[in-house]
Amino acid sequence: MADHPVLRYLSPGAWSLIEPLISQRAKGLLTSLVEFLENDVLPSEKLFHAQIPSHPPEARWASIPPVMERLKHRAKGLGLWNLWLSGGDFQGMAGGEGGGLTNLEYAVMAEIMGHSAILAPQATNCSAPDTGNMEVLARYGTPQQKERYLIPLLKGDIRSSFSMTEYGVASSDATNLRNTTALPDDSGNLSVKGHKWWITGAGDPRNVIHIVLAVTDPKNPSPHKRHSLVLVDPRAKGVKIVRPLTVFGYDDAPEGHCEVIYDGVKIDVENGVVGGTAGLGKGFEIIQARLGPGRLHHCMRTIGIANRALDILLQRVSDPNRKTFGKYLKEHGTVVADIAHSRAEIDQARLLVLAAARRVDVAGAKGAMQDIGMAKFTVPSMALKVVDRAMQVHGAEGLSEDTPLAYYYGSLRTLKYADGPDEVHIQQVGKNELKRAEKLKERTEMIKQKSDSLLKEAGKLKAKL
Numbered sequence: 001m002a003d004h005p006v007l008r009y010l011s012p013g014a015w016s017l018i019e020p021l022i023s024q025r026a027k028g029l030l031t032s033l034v035e036f037l038e039n040d041v042l043p044s045e046k047l048f049h050a051q052i053p054s055h056p057p058e059a060r061w062a063s064i065p066p067v068m069e070r071l072k073h074r075a076k077g078l079g080l081w082n083l084w085l086s087g088g089d090f091q092g093m094a095g096g097e098g099g100g101l102t103n104l105e106y107a108v109m110a111e112i113m114g115h116s117a118i119l120a121p122q123a124t125n126c127s128a129p130d131t132g133n134m135e136v137l138a139r140y141g142t143p144q145q146k147e148r149y150l151i152p153l154l155k156g157d158i159r160s161s162f163s164m165t166e167y168g169v170a171s172s173d174a175t176n177l178r179n180t181t182a183l184p185d186d187s188g189n190l191s192v193k194g195h196k197w198w199i200t201g202a203g204d205p206r207n208v209i210h211i212v213l214a215v216t217d218p219k220n221p222s223p224h225k226r227h228s229l230v231l232v233d234p235r236a237k238g239v240k241i242v243r244p245l246t247v248f249g250y251d252d253a254p255e256g257h258c259e260v261i262y263d264g265v266k267i268d269v270e271n272g273v274v275g276g277t278a279g280l281g282k283g284f285e286i287i288q289a290r291l292g293p294g295r296l297h298h299c300m301r302t303i304g305i306a307n308r309a310l311d312i313l314l315q316r317v318s319d320p321n322r323k324t325f326g327k328y329l330k331e332h333g334t335v336v337a338d339i340a341h342s343r344a345e346i347d348q349a350r351l352l353v354l355a356a357a358r359r360v361d362v363a364g365a366k367g368a369m370q371d372i373g374m375a376k377f378t379v380p381s382m383a384l385k386v387v388d389r390a391m392q393v394h395g396a397e398g399l400s401e402d403t404p405l406a407y408y409y410g411s412l413r414t415l416k417y418a419d420g421p422d423e424v425h426i427q428q429v430g431k432n433e434l435k436r437a438e439k440l441k442e443r444t445e446m447i448k449q450k451s452d453s454l455l456k457e458a459g460k461l462k463a464k465l
């Protein structure tokens with residue numbers, strides 16, 4: 001399939017490398033996805049934003065743009081639904097509701113979705129934080145929890161939040177998290193108390209479930225066994241959505257990133273702790289399993305965002321109305337260099353992401369941690385550079401809301417913190433790489449001995465190198 005429509009988005013080199021690993025079914029879905037993006041999603045972007053009211057401010061959080069439901073309906077009809085939900089044992093856990101694709105196949109699809117990063121992932125039920133939350137419930141939820149939350153999430157009927165970061169606490173070190181507790185009250189139930197912030201999706205009127213990381217065993221000698229994940233209905237007594245936060249002024253309504261207080265919310269262990277009694281103390285184990293693939297999904301979409309920024313740049317610098325000093329912008333050498341660097345950097349980053357996705361298929365998310373870590377701290381920085389170049393060729397307009405570039409910049413900047421700051425991943429990748437040093441010494445010593453004996457046999461005492 002040398003002329004597959006995906007080649008309008010992917011470099012021919014990357015496609016020829018992965019094509020043998022992409023099934024016929026996935027190729028068909030990719031064709032549908034490209035058509036869906038071009039015919040339905042991209043043309044709906046302006047309408048989506050126009051359907052979110054500006055006034056009064058609270059109206060921004062009261063309803064969902066109707067065009068989104070229309071897009072979801074269309075995507076379902078095209079079979080473009082839950083594509084993120086990979087095959088294997090996962091299908092069984094999720095009742096066969098997912099796309100059943102490999103992570104490599106999904107990586108290409110997520111990149112295509114990145115071209116319309118607000119609409120396409122939600123329209124296909126592939127958006128964060130729901131995907132990670134569905135994964136948690138599929139892997140660790142009790143049958144009742146799956147029935148109550150996983151099935152409606154898989155159908156796209158409800159939305160969810162993952163509530164971990166604590167107000168006033170350096171949350172990138174998760175062992176610090178202590179201000180949210182779920183401890184027994186007089187009635188024997190658990191009472192959830194805590195103060196979180198930056199909780200994505202907590203403003204969404206469809207949100208009926210927060211998966212909250214809370215201390216359930218404060219005296220456990222292991223700091224990694226003190227926490228559990230508890231399920232809180234945001235409509236329950238004691239939940240207060242304090243305010244939506246903004247990123248560079250963008251509030252991401254109607255989903256948002258909110259400050260939330262849990263003030264004595266009652267839950268029982270069997271229904272309210274992910275996995276019931278068996279899930280007590282398993283908070284850390286589960287968040288590790290959740291965050292790995294989620295980080296990679298962000299990277300996949302980010303490649304698409306960077307590509308779209310480059311597409312926007314190319315059109316601006318070729319616009320005859322935008323000549324400076326007698327030339328098209330594309331005729332200035334610095335602009336050509338920016339284009340070349342952007343192309344090369346996107347294509348490099350894509351290979352890293354595809355390799356990480358393939359590694360997840362072959363070795364599981366745990367076996368792919370090094371690859372995911374490298375992608376996590378490389379891809380958003382790459383995309384920020386590309387978006388910055390695209391903003392620059394737009395002059396002042398590049399910083400306004402007349403193009404999507406400023407929004408992209410803000411949301412990509414977020415990815416240097418979200419799911420853990422880059423520094424933490426850089427440190428981990430560096431430490432893992434250092435583990436090779438001892439083996440390298442052994443290999444170098446073995447080569448030296450052979451080299452010495454070759455010199456000796458040849459009667460030579462010295463060599464230049």
Ligand SMILES: Cc1cc2nc3c(=O)[nH]c(=O)nc-3n(C[C@H](O)[C@H](O)[C@H](O)COP(=O)(O)OP(=O)(O)OC[C@H]3O[C@@H](n4cnc5c(N)ncnc54)[C@H](O)[C@@H]3O)c2cc1C
Nearest residue numbers: 162163164165170171172198199200414418419420421423
């Ligand atoms: C738009 C947005 C959406 C978000 N959505 C969610 C969500 O849905 N749910 C949720 O729970 N959280 C969410 N977050 C929060 C995000 O996950 C946290 O901001 C992140 O984990 C960092 O925690 P912190 O802000 O407490 O920073 P801190 O832990 O205070 O860290 C501050 C800085 O310290 C530095 N640092 C930390 N460790 C090291 C190290 N080892 N070496 C060198 N420097 C280091 C880094 O520069 C880091 O940025 C979101 C954040 C944003 C901006």
